[in-house]
Amino acid sequence: MKLALIGFGQAGGKIVDEFLAYDSAIDNSFVEAAIAVNSATTDLQGLDYIPQENRILIGQTRVKGHGVGADNELGAEVTEADIDEIQGAIDRVPVHEIDAFLIVAGMGGGTGSGGAPVLARHLKRIYTEPVYGLGILPGTDEGGIYTLNAARSFKTLVDEVDNLLVFDNDAWRSAGESVGSGYDRINHEIVERFGLLFAAGEVGQNDHVAESVVDSSEIINTLESGVSTIGYASETVESANDGLLSSFRSDTEFDEGTATNRMTSLVRKATLGRLTLPCDAASADRGLVVATGSPEHLNRKGVERGRQWLEDETGSMEIRGGDYPLPGRDDVGAIVLLSGVTAVPRIDQLQQVAIEAQETTESVRANAQEDFATLVDTSGELDALF
Ligand code: GDP
Missing domain, CATH: 3.30.1330.20 (Tubulin/FtsZ, C-terminal domain)
Incomplete structure (x- = not known):
């Protein structure tokens, strides 16, 4: 099936880059267009295959090309504000030739985690083609904020896309592997699986006398x-x-x-x-x-x-x-x-840890405010300048 791929954030961009490398090496090409969106200039520069004109920097006025950190609320805000920039790149995609959009994003970070649901909602409003998400869950060792981001992004994105395809970094990491080489291997595994599926829907009837070739409509119906x-x-x-x-x-x-x-x-x-x-x-x-x-x-x-x-x-x-x-x-x-899977212990666990992280964050913030008030409090014995 022909796809317009949009890689959101660092993980999203790298995975779409990998999809392009995979796609160029096979006969049944399924990538019609590939776009990367990021709030960090260096992440966009690090890509190899996505064409320069399809690398879209957002949030420049707010974060000056430095990224949003792991703040996914800010990621959502800058996406909302710069949606026209992204639409400008999508306007160059021959949408009548694609079967679906696929937005790829790491759910634990900031830009992709917050931005992907905003873009999905936007695309659903404008186009009739299905909008799918490929969401990457963080490793459990990445810490509370990544888990909280992923749980909130998952909850939001699943309602905005037609189907959310999920890859869990945690289930695929290997002990003793560096983060960088680990991601290279994992990205390869991601692209091999999803790439085979999408390419399967691109086999033309003339390509081979197959007994029963998969049709892209069968993939679309399964991803209802x-x-x-x-x-x-x-x-x-x-x-x-x-x-x-x-x-x-x-x-x-x-x-x-x-x-x-x-x-x-x-x-x-x-x-x-x-x-x-x-x-x-x-x-x-x-x-x-x-x-x-x-x-x-x-x-x-x-x-x-x-x-x-x-x-x-x-x-x-x-x-x-x-x-x-x-x-x-x-x-x-x-x-x-x-x-349409429903018995997913990893999601239950992610949500549980996220709720705890949210409670901890709230109580730490409340304590910090209280402590700060105590720090500057002079019981009315000192006057501020103005
Ligand atoms: P963003 O740029 O703010 O959207 O955030 P990142 O994409 O850098 O990171 C979000 C999450 O994606 C991280 O917490 C990791 O779990 C995951 N991640 C980052 N880079 C990669 C990558 O190359 N491959 C995979 N599979 N996951 C990644």
């Missing part, structure tokens, strides 16, 4: 509302054209049973393994199973079995399925999109 998460599993397969063995073995022709079993087990692995937002898959309202890999290893039965398994697992009647043929690949994979 709510919160979504993605699972992915793959395994290397022996290519039918590879090696000496193939000339002697009859099973390299196409072993339907092996392909079917492999796909069913990949769908199960993708669903029950690490999701972008860990949750109870059974709580999903809708789902989409996409089988990826070289066409000679894909068969209709495999996707159908995987789809049926997910139907049983979720109890949902709205589980779609299809192929994303990738000729020449030596691996076969399954992408599982779970949408």
Whole structure:
């Protein structure tokens, strides 16, 4: 499906940059336009692929290009004030050619956390195309303010977008990794999963004689509302054209049973393994199973079995399925999109910690005001100058 990507804030910009790198390396390009919005000049300068004219600096009069810190209320304010600057860049997007907007933002910071919901509301008001969010949750070790920002941004953004796709940094960090290299690896994981999904909807009917290619309308229908998460599993397969063995073995022709079993087990692995937002898959309202890999290893039965398994697992009647043929690949994979998920312990925990952080912040602020009043109080024995 063709997307207009808008990266909001530092994380958002970096991830959209990574999407562009991914998109330029595949045949089924899904990025129609890419824009970065930030209140910090240096973050915009650090991007590699987003065209210069699509890097929009907001809040210049308020923060002079230095960013809003982790103040997401200020992030929302400067976005509101400079929405015309952002619209100027969106005016250059051929919106009639896109299937949807995707706003990408780290939810724990300031600019993206506060700005993404403001932009989503604005886009929904103007365009009929769906507006999706890709929200990145902070790690639990980032501290109370990031958690509070993320919880408030999540609550706001989920109501402004058609669907909020979520990636949880906390579930994907590795011990002993530096923050910088950690993000590089994580961004790669993000783009691989979401990129495969969006590119799957871009396979033209002429590209390959696929048994049942995924259509962008199936992705759109699955993303009808709510919160979504993605699972992915793959395994290397022996290519039918590879090696000496193939000339002697009859099973390299196409072993339907092996392909079917492999796909069913990949769908199960993708669903029950690490999701972008860990949750109870059974709580999903809708789902989409996409089988990826070289066409000679894909068969209709495999996707159908995987789809049926997910139907049983979720109890949902709205589980779609299809192929994303990738000729020449030596691996076969399954992408599982779970949408409308409701049993998400991570969100409950995020909200709980955020409520505590909010209470602590309020009581610290009240105490500080009291202490300050005590500091300057002279019991009326000193007069101020004026
Ligand atoms: P902003 O520029 O004010 O919107 O804030 P940032 O985007 O710098 O940070 C917001 C949050 O995003 C942080 O708390 C991190 O959890 C996360 N984050 C920052 N950079 C990256 C990145 O490159 N990748 C990922 N996955 N998360 C990031």
